[in-house]
Amino acid sequence: MDALRALWSARSVAVVGASTRPGAPGRLAVEFLLRYGYSGAVIPVHPSAPQIAGLPAYPSVAASPGAELALIVVPPAAVPAAVADCAAAGVRVAVVGTSGFGETGPDGLATQQALVARARGAGMRLVGPNCIGAVGFASGQVASFSPLFSGERTALRAGGIGFASASGALGFGTVSLALERGMGLLAAVTTGNEADVTALEVLAALAAEPGCTALLGYLESLADGPALRALAAARQATGVPVALLVAGRSAAGARAAATHTGVLATADRVVDGALRQLGIVRVSDVDELLDVGDAVTLARPPRGPRVGVVTTSGGSGILAADAVAAHGLRLATLAPSTMDTLRAVVPPYGAVANPVDVTAAVLRDRTLVSRALAAVAADPGVDLLVACFCVLAGSDVEAVVTALAETASTSGKPVLAARTGADHLAPEAGAALRAAGIPTYPTPARAVRAAAALYQSAPAATTARSGPASVGARSPHAVDRSAGERELKAWLAQAGVRVPRGRVVHDPADAPAAVAACGEPAVLKVVVPGLAHKSDIGGVVTGVSAAGAAAAARRLRQLPGATGVLVEEQVPAGVELLVGVAPSPLGPVLTVGAGGVLTEALDDAAVRLLPVTEADVRDQLAQTRVARLLAAHRGRPAADVDALVDLVLRVAGLAASLPPGAALDLNPVVVHAGGAVVLDAALTVDAPTTEDTPPAGAPPAGAAPAGTPPAGAAPATGTAAAAGTAPALTGGR
Amino acid sequence: MDALRALWSARSVAVVGASTRPGAPGRLAVEFLLRYGYSGAVIPVHPSAPQIAGLPAYPSVAASPGAELALIVVPPAAVPAAVADCAAAGVRVAVVGTSGFGETGPDGLATQQALVARARGAGMRLVGPNCIGAVGFASGQVASFSPLFSGERTALRAGGIGFASASGALGFGTVSLALERGMGLLAAVTTGNEADVTALEVLAALAAEPGCTALLGYLESLADGPALRALAAARQATGVPVALLVAGRSAAGARAAATHTGVLATADRVVDGALRQLGIVRVSDVDELLDVGDAVTLARPPRGPRVGVVTTSGGSGILAADAVAAHGLRLATLAPSTMDTLRAVVPPYGAVANPVDVTAAVLRDRTLVSRALAAVAADPGVDLLVACFCVLAGSDVEAVVTALAETASTSGKPVLAARTGADHLAPEAGAALRAAGIPTYPTPARAVRAAAALYQSAPAATTARSGPASVGARSPHAVDRSAGERELKAWLAQAGVRVPRGRVVHDPADAPAAVAACGEPAVLKVVVPGLAHKSDIGGVVTGVSAAGAAAAARRLRQLPGATGVLVEEQVPAGVELLVGVAPSPLGPVLTVGAGGVLTEALDDAAVRLLPVTEADVRDQLAQTRVARLLAAHRGRPAADVDALVDLVLRVAGLAASLPPGAALDLNPVVVHAGGAVVLDAALTVDAPTTEDTPPAGAPPAGAAPAGTPPAGAAPATGTAAAAGTAPALTGGR
Secondary structure, eight states: OOGGGHHHHOSEEEEETOOSSTTOHHHHHHHHHHHTTOOSEEEEEOSSOSEETTEEOBSOSTTSSOOSEEEEOSOGGGHHHHHHHHHHTTOSEEEEOOOOSGGGOHHHHHHHHHHHHHHHHTTOEEEOSSOOEEEETTTTEEEEOOGGGGOTTOOOOEEEEEEEESOHHHHHHHHHHHHHHTOOEEEEEEOTTOSSOOHHHHHHHHHTSTTOOEEEEEESOOOOHHHHHHHHHHHHHHOOOEEEEEOOGGGTTTSOOSSHHHHHSOHHHHHHHHHHHHTOEEESSHHHHHHHHHHHHHSOOOSSSEEEEEESOHHHHHHHHHHHHHTTOEEOOOOHHHHHHHHTTSOTTSBOSSSEEOGGGGGTOTHHHHHHHHHHHHOTTOSEEEEEESSOOGGGHHHHHHHHHHHHHHHOSOEEEEEOSOGGGSTTHHHHHHHTTOOEESSHHHHHHHHHHHHHHSHHHHHHHOOOOOOOOOOSSOOOTTOOHHHHHHHHHHTTOOOOOEEEESSGGGHHHHHHHHOSSEEEEEEOTTOSOGGGGTOEEEEEOHHHHHHHHHHHHTSTTOOEEEEEEOOOOOEEEEEEEEOOTTSOEEEEEEOTTHHHHHOOEEEEESSOOHHHHHHHHHTSSGGGGGSOBTTBOOOOHHHHHHHHHHHHHHGGGSOTTOEEEEEEEEEETTEEEEOOEEEEOOSOOGGGSOOTTSOOGGGSOOOOOOTTOOOOSSOGGGGTSSOOOOTTO | OOGGGHHHHOSEEEEETOOSSTTOHHHHHHHHHHHTTOOSEEEEEOSSOSEETTEEOBSOSTTSSOOSEEEEOSOGGGHHHHHHHHHHTTOSEEEEOOOOSGGGOHHHHHHHHHHHHHHHHTTOEEEOSSOOEEEETTTTEEEEOOGGGGOTTOOOOEEEEEEEESOHHHHHHHHHHHHHHTOOEEEEEEOTTOSSOOHHHHHHHHHTSTTOOEEEEEESOOOOHHHHHHHHHHHHHHOOOEEEEEOOGGGTTTTOOSSHHHHHSOHHHHHHHHHHHHTOEEESSHHHHHHHHHHHHHSOOOSSSEEEEEESOHHHHHHHHHHHHHTTOEEOOOOHHHHHHHHTTSOTTSBOSSSEEOGGGGGTOTHHHHHHHHHHHHOTTOSEEEEEESSOOGGGHHHHHHHHHHHHHHHOSOEEEEEOSOGGGSTTHHHHHHHTTOOEESSHHHHHHHHHHHHHHSHHHHHHHOOSOOOOOOOSSOOOTTOOHHHHHHHHHHTTOOOOOEEEESSGGGHHHHHHHHOSSEEEEEEOTTOSOGGGGTOEEEEEOHHHHHHHHHHHHTSTTOOEEEEEEOOOOOEEEEEEEEOOTTSOEEEEEEOTTHHHHHOOEEEEESSOOHHHHHHHHHTSSGGGGGSOBTTBOOOOHHHHHHHHHHHHHHGGGSOTTOEEEEEEEEEETTEEEEOOEEEEOOSOOGGGSOOBTBOOGGGSOOOOOOTTOOOOSSOGGGGTSSOOOOTTO
16 A cells, blocks of 8 residues: 555554644644544654643654654654654654755755655655645544634535645645535645655555545646656546646746757746646646636546537627637537527527527526527537526526536536626525536636636547657667767768768868769858857858858868868758757656747747657647648648658657757758758757756755756756745745 | 716616516616615606506606616517607617617617617617616616626625626626625626627726726727727826726637738737737736726736735745746845845745745744735835735734735835635635725735736836837828739838839840849749739749849749739848738727748737837837847847838838728838848738728627628627627627
């Protein structure tokens, strides 16, 4: 059994630092375990008190009957001894709530690392420090001191949603909002500094839990690659949808690097590409996280993206249609027979095309909504329904709820609702809709956004994105760290990647023969070891004839640092792309995007984790704007997209042959009707290696000592603090 | 006095169609006027009943003591007589709630137009038909039959917010949410089919109302140009902020036109550009509309965009920082002295840089928040504050509210709050924060988004965008509808717009001399009257020498329809842009964007209403991605942006000299270090004229008879129905 299960279903919980002082964290945790009816044993640990809150207390966990889970809330200086006590006593998981470790600087970090080492040595997992604890909802296991649980009206509600949060305060704030909505939870775990256990790892463990219906997470980095892959695998295996709010977006691009690939593989792009590739929904705010949680918990997955909208308000219908277009769904085209049926239902001043507007005539005939919903749901061109209401007054509610529930159950299609009106007009509506399994949102746009997440999580969408696994050709050998353009191109050519014909000449007198061999006109490029951008120093001459070759080569040879001249065939113009491989905290990533002069101006790129499938690469290309240039246009034939995909897959396959931490930057790659050719290639080798990713037990990136990243450094992933624009990871206490 | 004032402050209201039947619209309206204490005279009009709801009833308005406002809720067939009665009785505004007019088809449209004509003839304004009425909050003037006002707990709250909505149901749904939040309203008017009065016109009238603090609107089109300009002028004069939700976004691009300018000046881009130009905030959903309404009503305008974030949760701080970057604000850099002050307040595991994280230590020392807020607010580099809290339990509230209110009042800077936790933990907090003048939001991102709107509405932001008025050079004469490339270029040159040297030859034998005159190498282009894209038929040859000119010209002369060959100097390569002028329902608009092959692939353009100032044009360019290519890059010098701006202003000045309804499309305009040159120019004359915009009294675009727009048709503006993807404008009953 996964030790992390103790976070929500331990048979016994020790509170180390249990206090006799009312309001102290160690007092609150004991009180909460009692108040919420925890069914296991509660073990207060206090140096001297014989009793805490009426329970027998113990001077140490080791001296107690023992505990599977321990919540440690002693002062910072006492934490090492408390961890040692727990480790010695056979605790499975120690949750350190105390702050004052990695988030305070190098000293705190060293102490924190020692805590992890101590836990590891005993086979104990460590959550935190600097978190607010963990809660199991079915058993009333509130191992937390969040003020949420002091609320007079706070009640636990057990359900299928697993939640993990790097931030304690925001995490339990989110839990409070989820409970207020009526959502049922399985577990809520806050992970603070993530010295050992990350929120991603908690989610991966929750995915295996029976009864888990959805996973929601708030993360401040996406650096735990193994846990991310484990989570994705669990999602794939169990079908449990996952939605993540990854903070630190504004850090994107702040660690600008010397290579284009480095610039474009920003932290945020890596997060975006990785989650899309793994079928995980990314949300942009807390309310959206809960909106999606409701959709995936209450509604079944749709078989496709075609939305039928039924509304009692034309305005809501238009807003829903706008959102459908904005979130990658499609407005269903209703069959003529469906519209015929609707014509008998909808008054002449309504609308029988999608969005279907039954109008306020429903106030006179309450069967209109159910008849319209049934007609739209029966249409084979509709995969899911969004029903929009505005002011829903008390007497309307029962008819509406019944109609929605019957539609969902009869059609087998998901039905979501928007209710854009004050709660007090029908206070019972929210609970009734939830009980009927209809996720309900305050606006049409939010309903549609949730529907889009429902579709993204559905097997249908995942299947559409996947394809035969392929990682492209592998290179015959590893490339050297010092490889220049010519060596890289030779290496690429061996892997079946097309490069221009060419050769390096050292004596300008040899240039005419080289031009003749490559074909006129040729391109001459200066060879300067270590120089990334030859054009910056005037080191590239195009359109060179054999006759002019010697003079051009002579001029290039005189440039500072020149060791030779590369003579190449001049490739016909085409669409210029960038293809690159760069390290990231999640392992090597593949970038494709706008190349040449457009690279920086358009900031147009998409990133995927390696390895990739052909379907991944095609989806990745479709995410860029520059790929639209590949289509036939104004008499220009379409570029050879298949050749480009083949090239990208071959480059992807070369990632394993790159020196550790190196970024490979092919820019431009020219694509035209005749194929795809790498015009320039550079290797940046001073990037940190993927091994630089903090291992478990090392501080989170946010707590790492500040420092200027080396030129060409790979971007951090999703770590707000790494860019200096956001605070260190403090667990939000 | 503006007649529209009767919509919220009439001395007497007639309900035409007052009913004895409980629940009937005409019964509800009378009951609502009584229930909400309307202080004026209520005049029920009924063919025979002597009394309605205890009030004396009259057979007609003419037979009554008279009314300033009439709400007409009789069946459709009786509406013309009711309107005639009102007109004859001297009613100032008749609000027609009844449906079944323009939204049902041509017959209903004709009836609707007759209603407007009848009203106009008597100097009476007409609101609707197909709306749910109008409410004045100070006087309890509920001239509406919305079920909102039947709610047991519904109470009016008078305040400074003016609200208008094209949709009735969505409009009163929004009003119900505003009241539930505790917002105070001045008026709420629904305009339905907008046969005469538009929501924009209502907002412009509300802007002049004493006590108006903010204007919020839900629109389904932005076609009422005069009202939009009146609203913008009122906003400028009074400083009242305006926020609009314009539905129908998904219609963007659906009426694709033949010219690039047509394609790029989509309905949604026109809406976007016009609102930005006029200093009106555009929102994307109902809750955002109310979020912005709270911010601009409760908080004062900031002097700049620099945000200081103070949080008790690191996670909230990161989310706030992300949103700051996403919404065009800036995270303030705190002064060293500010951070020194904070070091004495914030525990070591918190953060003294922005976002400032005081951590959950506030639970132990409630002065921490006020001291941290005071320090950040006193920093001269901070223009506005966003304070983030999570679980806010009962006992914290008073200290937090006091601290926030004191900070706002002492510093004179706006303070907004996020509270990411369940209401029930501190049920009084919402009202207390509102009473203290602190707009409060459920998440940090929503607080920051509202702060961004507050800044967009502030005089500081408006001033930053404006500049000396200038509409560029005016042309010496109007251009002819049949002008081809050469004639257009001559016309442009007369207006000081740079075009390549060139001449048209008819005999290929004259081509070499023409090339010699223009300079080698030259470009040869076929002349085919009416052909927009010469390259599609191979009609453009570049790099032509004098020696090769005759042969190239001969080949071009043989193309179908060729009447000659244009010989031009070959302009050096540069950044290719599109500059265009096109008609729109709001009058002519100016488009700039990516040109050449990038035009369609990047879909990168920004639109402004004409006339424009130089500041408008610079802001417009800054909105495009392609403008980033104009900067110096990789050894290439910066392009001459001033020359481009001068060119765009000159083109803008030519708009008045275009034939009615014509679109002028300059693509590409090449910009390099040496200037900006128009390489190709085309005029599309079969676009509908701006006079095609429905005049007041004509049906809204959504109700217009369906039809395929002519090729080259100008895009509709914001009218969802025009694209066939959204239902006809039904007023949302």
